[in-house]
Structures are given as C-alpha cells and as structure tokens.
Amino acid sequence: MRIGIIGGGVAGLAAAYDLTAQGHYAEVFEVAPFLGGQASTFPVGGGQLERAYHHLFVSDTAITDLIHELGLGDKLAWLESKVGLYHQGRIWDFSTPMDLLRFKPLSLWQRLRVGLWTLRLQRTADYRRFEDVTARDWISRHMGSKAYQVLFEPLLRGKFGDHYDQVSMTWLWGKVRLRVASRGKALQKERLGYPMGSFGEVIDTLAQRIQQQGGHVHTSARVNRVLLSSDNQDQSDESETATGLEVQLKDANPENREYDAVIATTPSYVFTRLVPPMPEEYQKLLTGVNYLSAVLMVLELDRPLTPKYWLNIADQDMPFVAIIEHTNMIDKSLYGGKHIVYISNYPDRNSDLYRMEPEDLLELFIPHLRKLNPAFDRSWVQHYHHHRVDGAQPIISKNYGQRIPPHRTPVNRLYLANTTQIFPEDRGTNYSIRMGRQIAQMVMNDTNPE
Ligand SMILES: Cc1cc2nc3c(=O)[nH]c(=O)nc-3n(C[C@H](O)[C@H](O)[C@H](O)COP(=O)(O)OP(=O)(O)OC[C@H]3O[C@@H](n4cnc5c(N)ncnc54)[C@H](O)[C@@H]3O)c2cc1C
Structure with a gap:
C-alpha cells in the first residue's frame, strides 16, 4: 500500500x-x-534547542516508549522541576503541595480548600462531569473566587489569552491529573523528562528509520x-x-x-x-474550532534570570504569561554555557503581540524582566530568537468532546x-x-x- x-x-x-x-x-x-512542526529545534551554542519550550511528563508513555524503541532511551533524563508563581512583586515556590500551604496571599482556610479540592480532582477519573462547566465557574464555586483570581485565572489567561473564561473545566482537570502523575508520591517534587540530545534528535532518528524502512520524508x-x-x-x-x-x-x-x-x-x-x-x-x-498561536522570545543570557524552571506570571500588567528558564533544568553546557530563557505568550493572530517585530517585543519585555530580577540588565542578553507557532493551541470550550x-x-x-x-x-x-x-x-x- x-x-x-x-x-x-x-x-x-x-x-x-x-x-x-x-x-x-x-x-x-x-x-x-525542517521537521518536527511544533516540536522542532534550531541550533544554539553548539547544541539543538526547541523553538518552543518542551518537556515530558512521567505519564507520557507513548513518546517514552518510542524513544526507547529508537534506541535513545539512555538519553532520556528525568529531572526535578522548579516551579514558581510571580504574584504582587514576589516569586513564590510552587513545586510541592507544601508550597501551597506556605502561599500567604491566600488565607489558611483558602489554601486548605484549594488543597482538598485539588486532591478530589486528582482522584476523579471521569472527565465527563466537567464537560458542561467552565473552569472559571467550577473553581470559583468550589475553591472560592479569591483562589480562582490569584492561582487559576493567570494559568488560564496564560494558555488561552482573552478566551480564558470560555475554557472547559475538563481541560483544567486534565492538567491537574497530569501534574500529579509527574510527582510520584504525594509530597515529592515533580520530575519532568527531557531527551538530552533534544527533541530534534528523536525526530531526526524517526525520519532516518522511516527512510531505512523504505519510506521517504521530504x-x-x-x-x-x-x-x-x-x-x-x-x-x-x-x-x-x-x-x-x-x-x-x-x-x-x-x-x-x-x-x-x-x-x-x-x-x-x-x-x-x-x-x-x-x-x-x-x-x-x-x-x-478556534486556535491560538504561540509567540516565543528565546533569550541567550550570560547568567541566570531567576532560580525557577517554570515561572507562571500572575500579573496582568506584565506582557507575558510564563517564563521558562530551560537551563534551570537542563545543563547549560549543552548550549555553549548560555542561560536559555523562553518568554511565552499565546495570542490571537490579529493581536499586536503576535504582529510585533522581535526587537520591539524585546524592548517591551525588558523593564518587566527587571521585576523578576532587579539586577537584570539588557547587556546580559547575548542573542535572542523570535518564533511564532500558528495553530498552537485549540481553545477547549464547554462540551468540546461532542465537537471533535x-x-x-x-x-x-x-x-x-x-x-x-x-x-x-x-x-x-x-x-x-x-x-x-x-x-x-x-x-x-x-x-x-x-
Ligand atoms: C509553545 C508550545 C509549547 C509546547 N510544549 C510542549 C511540551 O512541553 N511537551 C509536549 O509534549 N508538547 C508540547 N507542545 C505541543 C507539541 O509540540 C504538539 O502537540 C505536537 O508537536 C504536535 O505535533 P503534530 O504532528 O500533531 O502537529 P504539528 O507539529 O503542528 O505538525 C503539523 C505539520 O504540518 C505541516 N504542514 C502544514 N501545512 C502543510 C502543507 N500544506 N503541506 C505540508 N506540510 C504542512 C506543518 O508545517 C507542521 O510541521 C508545545 C507546543 C507549543 C506551541
């Protein structure tokens, strides 16, 4: 055939x-x-780096099985991720359930309520009960509106921009289940996977195998x-x-x-x-179905920006929604000693953020990077790269499962x-x-x- x-x-x-x-x-x-689509890579400092940040969760068995099948299993590393939340001028640790208990912007009762409902979400196997309710309504009702505004709305805005209030609770349920699967035992820190030769090596090896098996890849x-x-x-x-x-x-x-x-x-x-x-x-x-694009600014710095791998930004005045400091998880020696920082957004294609020229975008970001690290200076940026990924994120609204x-x-x-x-x-x-x-x-x- x-x-x-x-x-x-x-x-x-x-x-x-x-x-x-x-x-x-x-x-x-x-x-x-180039191959790889949304998971494609480009050369940085003698190594290969994803155009858009990429990692794996422990529950990602289809790709880990394939990586082993391709003979690249020994390149797959599982590393501790350091997660943070920037809220009102401060970076809070958010790697373990204990970090939630220490998160002072919410009262102790609010924190406990979030913890208890998170546990219930993790234990709920049937997503269908979340299909006809938005994440905003469900979280506000069960965890409280303050918890929604401080913890969850920034996450939803981070992924869905102005469409944040349309997102189905099923999507958030999926995220919560995934993060727990990546944590192993309850109080352990999350571990994330990364193929140390980059996703590009996995993709290139896959393409080679296809050709060896008689197929063609153009x-x-x-x-x-x-x-x-x-x-x-x-x-x-x-x-x-x-x-x-x-x-x-x-x-x-x-x-x-x-x-x-x-x-x-x-x-x-x-x-x-x-x-x-x-x-x-x-x-x-x-x-x-509507899609959002992703706009990524990748900075090569001569020193670290923050101590976190993944930093959610809960501040609507900031022009980005997350900072992923790749080299706070992966050794910087893979990139010629450069510290790699992704600045991430998911805008509509007709938004200013999507259309802006890379140099203007960088100038827009710089004063806000100083909020994350007051010592940050423009001179730390050795090089920068700008990537747009279209069709990056379908908007998962209520009853999505019936419209596939x-x-x-x-x-x-x-x-x-x-x-x-x-x-x-x-x-x-x-x-x-x-x-x-x-x-x-x-x-x-x-x-x-x-
Ligand atoms: C910012 C961002 C971060 C992400 N982070 C992670 C992560 O941490 N972990 C993770 O597992 N996943 C992550 N993903 C998601 C993951 O990359 C994608 O889900 C996955 O790569 C999609 O693969 P695909 O083959 O289904 O689609 P795509 O990668 O979109 O492939 C479709 C291909 O079709 C090609 N194409 C389109 N039109 C034509 C045409 N007319 N002729 C020929 N070719 C055409 C496109 O160029 C593209 O290469 C992320 C995605 C983004 C955008």
Missing part, C-alpha cells in the same frame, strides 16, 4: 514509522525546511491539495475517495502523486484549504489526525505520537480487513 502523509510533525512521522515498519510505502511532505515540500476520485472524469463511483496529493517540492513545479490512502496532520483550518468543502456536519466540526471531527473523514481513504482531536488530555507530543500510531493502524485495518 502507498500512503501520502501531510505534515512532518511528530504525528505524521509516527504514522509513517509504523506503516513502513509493516512493509507499506509512506511518503511524508513537510512544508517547512522537507520544503508543500501539499497543495488532496486529489479525489471526482477529479478523474472516468470515475463513475459517486462516493469520493482520496487518490493522491498535488505536491510541490522545493523549486519544482507542482506534480500529482498517487496513493491508496492519505493522512493529514495539519491544523483543521489548513486541512479545509486542501480539500473541497466536506459534507455540512463534518465541515462544521472542522471550522468550529472523527479521524475517518467523509472521503474514503482520507484520514485526519491533528491536535484538535486530542481529548480530554491537553495536546502534547505524547498524544500526537499516540494518535499517529493509532491512525496508521486504522489505515492498515481499513485497507486490509481480516
């Missing part, structure tokens, strides 16, 4: 890996000049459209079937390639441009596998890999049923 795959992120690559391992021919087309290769049976005038069959792809490889003219099945891993708003309008119900599911498009599209042999279909967990490399492998299996079952 020949399978065309749109997108060289981890979902597309994982699907191609399993299909080629089973003796099928898979060809991956990635429009960017970069700078745009898919213009999915070819359908109705494109072929001789076809009398009424139901549409995917028959191939119109692709454009670097500097070449567009050409048609034939496949027995096609897997698309692009965001839904890209997918709708590659196919004619789908039947109304499916089309509504594709167009009904199925992987099998209304077109025969055309499959969709993108981050909007990851639920109830929050999107992540682990789940895209799990999904890519599931879709590969689905394609094999559909085309060759027992």
Whole structure:
C-alpha cells in the first residue's frame, strides 16, 4: 500500500514509522525546511534547542516508549522541576503541595480548600462531569473566587489569552491529573523528562528509520491539495475517495502523486484549504474550532534570570504569561554555557503581540524582566530568537468532546489526525505520537480487513 502523509510533525512521522515498519510505502511532505512542526529545534551554542519550550511528563508513555524503541532511551533524563508563581512583586515556590500551604496571599482556610479540592480532582477519573462547566465557574464555586483570581485565572489567561473564561473545566482537570502523575508520591517534587540530545534528535532518528524502512520524508515540500476520485472524469463511483496529493517540492513545479490512502496532520483550518468543502456536519466540526498561536522570545543570557524552571506570571500588567528558564533544568553546557530563557505568550493572530517585530517585543519585555530580577540588565542578553507557532493551541470550550471531527473523514481513504482531536488530555507530543500510531493502524485495518 502507498500512503501520502501531510505534515512532518511528530504525528505524521509516527504514522509513517509504523506503516513502513509493516512493509507499506509512506511518503511524508513537510512544508517547512525542517521537521518536527511544533516540536522542532534550531541550533544554539553548539547544541539543538526547541523553538518552543518542551518537556515530558512521567505519564507520557507513548513518546517514552518510542524513544526507547529508537534506541535513545539512555538519553532520556528525568529531572526535578522548579516551579514558581510571580504574584504582587514576589516569586513564590510552587513545586510541592507544601508550597501551597506556605502561599500567604491566600488565607489558611483558602489554601486548605484549594488543597482538598485539588486532591478530589486528582482522584476523579471521569472527565465527563466537567464537560458542561467552565473552569472559571467550577473553581470559583468550589475553591472560592479569591483562589480562582490569584492561582487559576493567570494559568488560564496564560494558555488561552482573552478566551480564558470560555475554557472547559475538563481541560483544567486534565492538567491537574497530569501534574500529579509527574510527582510520584504525594509530597515529592515533580520530575519532568527531557531527551538530552533534544527533541530534534528523536525526530531526526524517526525520519532516518522511516527512510531505512523504505519510506521517504521530504522537507520544503508543500501539499497543495488532496486529489479525489471526482477529479478523474472516468470515475463513475459517486462516493469520493482520496487518490493522491498535488505536491510541490522545493523549486519544482507542482506534480500529482498517487496513493491508496492519505493522512493529514495539519491544523483543521489548513486541512479545509486542501480539500473541497466536506459534507455540512463534518465541515462544521472542522471550522468550529478556534486556535491560538504561540509567540516565543528565546533569550541567550550570560547568567541566570531567576532560580525557577517554570515561572507562571500572575500579573496582568506584565506582557507575558510564563517564563521558562530551560537551563534551570537542563545543563547549560549543552548550549555553549548560555542561560536559555523562553518568554511565552499565546495570542490571537490579529493581536499586536503576535504582529510585533522581535526587537520591539524585546524592548517591551525588558523593564518587566527587571521585576523578576532587579539586577537584570539588557547587556546580559547575548542573542535572542523570535518564533511564532500558528495553530498552537485549540481553545477547549464547554462540551468540546461532542465537537471533535472523527479521524475517518467523509472521503474514503482520507484520514485526519491533528491536535484538535486530542481529548480530554491537553495536546502534547505524547498524544500526537499516540494518535499517529493509532491512525496508521486504522489505515492498515481499513485497507486490509481480516
Ligand atoms: C509553545 C508550545 C509549547 C509546547 N510544549 C510542549 C511540551 O512541553 N511537551 C509536549 O509534549 N508538547 C508540547 N507542545 C505541543 C507539541 O509540540 C504538539 O502537540 C505536537 O508537536 C504536535 O505535533 P503534530 O504532528 O500533531 O502537529 P504539528 O507539529 O503542528 O505538525 C503539523 C505539520 O504540518 C505541516 N504542514 C502544514 N501545512 C502543510 C502543507 N500544506 N503541506 C505540508 N506540510 C504542512 C506543518 O508545517 C507542521 O510541521 C508545545 C507546543 C507549543 C506551541
């Protein structure tokens, strides 16, 4: 069987890996000049660094299994994460449940209430009871409005910007369950995983394996459209079937390639441009989801900014929502001794923050970095990098679970596998890999049923 795959992120690559391992021919087309999509890397100080901060949770078994399968298991490190919360001019520790008990901006009763309800959330296995309530309403009702404003609203704003009050409680439930799974025993500190050769090494190894197994992986290769049976005038069959792809490889003219099945891993708003309008119900599911972009400023500093790996910013006057100081978890020697700091935001594509030029954005951030460390000086910044990631975060609103498009599209042999279909967990490399492998299996079952 020949399978065309749109997108060289981890979902597309994982699907191609399993299909080629089973003796099928898979060809991956990635429009960017590099592989990895949202988890891609770029060179910094002699090492490779993710364009957007990346780590793994202990519960991320799909990706850790794959890393071991690729022979990179000994590169996977599990390291203690140092989490903090910036609130009213001070950085508070937030790594263990004890840190919550010491968090003075909330009264002792409020802290206990948060602790008790967090425990209940962790023990609740069925997410469906949270589907028709927003995180704002649920948290305010159970943990109190002060706890919501101080602890949770900044987290929601951090991930969903102005859409923070639409986010379903299911999303927050998923986050709370995940963080606990990464902590092991109740009072232990959280451990996060990182492949020490970077996510880039995992992605490159995956691509090499696909090629060794007989497949092909192309970069700078745009898919213009999915070819359908109705494109072929001789076809009398009424139901549409995917028959191939119109692709454009670097500097070449567009050409048609034939496949027995096609897997698309692009965001839904890209997918709708590659196919004619789908039947109304499916089309509504594709167009009904809204995404936020991510804007990352990556600083290479000559010294540390804060002592934290992950710092949530609970201050709406600050023009960023989180600071991830990568080298407070990963040894700076991997990056030529530079201290790596990500400044993170999830804006709409039409916002000023999204459109700003990198140098203006840096100047905007600098006075606020001094609030986190009064000694900070512009001269500490040796280099900086600016990345925009579109389609970074689908907005998970109430009853989201009922609005997910199925992987099998209304077109025969055309499959969709993108981050909007990851639920109830929050999107992540682990789940895209799990999904890519599931879709590969689905394609094999559909085309060759027992
Ligand atoms: C800021 C940020 C931080 C994150 N942090 C973490 C983390 O700590 N841990 C974690 O596990 N995950 C994290 N993630 C999420 C994780 O990176 C993604 O969930 C995962 O990489 C998505 O993989 P994917 O293959 O499903 O999609 P993508 O990576 O989006 O891949 C889709 C690919 O399709 C390509 N494409 C689009 N149109 C075309 C076309 N016409 N032709 C050819 N190719 C096309 C795109 O260029 C892209 O490479 C983070 C994401 C962001 C944005």
